Amino acid sequence: MRVQIVEVGPRDGLQNESAIVPAAAKIVLIHKLMAAGLKRIEASSFVNPKWIPQLADADEVLQGINRSQEVTLSALVPNVRGLERARQCGLNEIALFMSASETHNQKNINKRIEDTYPILREVAQEALALGMKVRGYVSTVFGCPYEGNVPLDNSRRVTESLLEMGVYEISLGDTIGVATPKQVHEVFGELVKDVTNERLAAHFHDTRGTGLANVAAALEEGIRIFDSSIGGLGGCPYAPGAAGNISTEDLVYMLHGMDYETGIDLEKLIEAGAYIGQQLGKELPSKVLRASLASKPAG
C-alpha cells in the first residue's frame, strides 16, 4: 500500500521558526528532501512578506532549486499577485488556504468566509488556465483557537466549495493540534463518503502529542496522503514553545513499520532533519531524529 507524503517543513515549519534561515540553506534543505525521495514539497509561500518575514525570500528559494520532473514543488498563494509570482518561479502547483471557522478565517485572512470564496475562485481559475494544479487547505477543521468546536458541516461546505473551484485535493488541518483519534474517525469517516479518499489529505499538528495516533486513525478511514514537516520543524502560533506539524521522520518510521510504502529513504531524511536543526541551532522535536542523533557520535 502506498502513502503520499507532502513535505511542508520549508513552508509551514519554517514560517513558525523565529530565527531567519538564509535562502541558501533553505535551498540545501529542499535538495536534501528531494534526495531522500520526497516527491511533493511545499517550498515557500507568496503571502505578503510583512506577515511572514521568514518566507520573504520565496522567489529566490524557488529559483535556486534544481528542478526534477519527479518532484512537484508548490507554494501557498493568497491572491492573484501571489499567483503571478508563482508563475514567474515556474511552479506547476499552488496551494490555496482558508478556514472552516469564521473567526479564524477573519483573523488569518482578514475576510469573512463568504468573501474569501470569490478571491480564491479567481486565483484557481487563472492557475488552472496556466496549466497549474491547485491544492486547498482547510484550517481549524478539528478546533478553532477562538471558537473552540467547529461543526463538521462547516468543513464540508468549505471543502465542497474549494472542489467546485477546481481544487484537486483538500488538506484538512488540525491547525492548533487538538484532535484525538475519535474525532479523526468522525471527520474523515464522514468526508470520505462525500469526497472520496483520493481527494483528501490529513494535516496534523502534534501540539498535544496525538499527531501520529491521528495519522493511524486517518489511515483506518482510508486516507493515504499526509502533510508533515522535516524534524517536526515549526511551532504553534497560538502557543509559542509548543509543537507544530508532525515530524516527517516519525511519520515515515511509523508508516514503514506498518508496511506502507512511501518511496522515502529514512536515513537520508534524518540527514535533512539534522541539517536544518544545525542551521537553526536547536534540537528539533522529531523523536526519530533525536534517537538517531543520540545513538551516533556528534560531528
Added chain:
Amino acid sequence: MRVQIVEVGPRDGLQNESAIVPAAAKIVLIHKLMAAGLKRIEASSFVNPKWIPQLADADEVLQGINRSQEVTLSALVPNVRGLERARQCGLNEIALFMSASETHNQKNINKRIEDTYPILREVAQEALALGMKVRGYVSTVFGCPYEGNVPLDNSRRVTESLLEMGVYEISLGDTIGVATPKQVHEVFGELVKDVTNERLAAHFHDTRGTGLANVAAALEEGIRIFDSSIGGLGGCPYAPGAAGNISTEDLVYMLHGMDYETGIDLEKLIEAGAYIGQQLGKELPSKVLRASLASKPAG
C-alpha cells in the same frame, strides 16, 4: 469506558534521569500525582542501589508518603531481599520484571530466562503469602536492543510463566520504543485471546514518536490498562537523549478526547509535571505540558 493508568514516572521515568532528585522532592511529586487522581503509582525500585543510584532512597521515599486507601503504591522487586524492604515499607503491591529476549534478560538481570523463573517464583510466593498483589513486567516484547525482532511465542511463554506464579497483571513493554500500531495489533490481538484483556497492560516508550498511536491500537484490541510517566520523564538507556515512557499528560489528554474515563484531573496532572520539570531544571518531553506552559506566563 474506564481506562486505568499506572503512573511509572517516579520509577521508570526517574531511573533514566541523570540528575539526582532529593527524596523530599520525590515525595512531593507522588503527593501531587495522588492529588491529580492517579490510583496506581509505581513509586520506586528495590534493585541494588549500585545499579540505579537515583532510586537508592526507595525506603525513605515510600515511608515519607501520606498513604491513602484509594491509591496503590508499588515498587520493583528483583529478589527476596527487595521483597523484605517492600514489606518493611508497608507496600501492598510489588512488581517483578524480566525480558522476552534472552540477551536482554542476561544483560539486564544477569541470568538466563530459565534461571530467572525460580527466583521470581520464590518472590511471588512470599509476596502472596504476605497478602501482597504481584504485577509482572515483560520487557522487549516489541523488539530487543541486542536481538532485534522478538518472536511472539517468547512473550507468550514468559507471560504465561509469570501468570502461573500468581502474578495478577502483566505489563508488556516496548522497552526501546520501536513498535508501530501494526505490531501492537498483532501482539495484543494474539495475547488477549490467551490471557484476556483484564490481565494485560501496555507499556510504551515514545522513543520514535509512535507511543500514543500504539496506545490507540492497543485500545482497539481491548487493552484498558496503560503505563505512563508524568512529563514523559526519563529517557532511553540505549540511546541517551532519546525519549522514554509515553507522557501521562498526553495519554490522559488523548483518552479524555476519546471519551474514556480515567478519574484524572488533567490540570492537576500538569501541575505535577511542571513541578518535576522545575526540580530537574529542564523542559520535559510531554507536549501537553509544553503547550500548557507555553500558553501561561512563567512563574
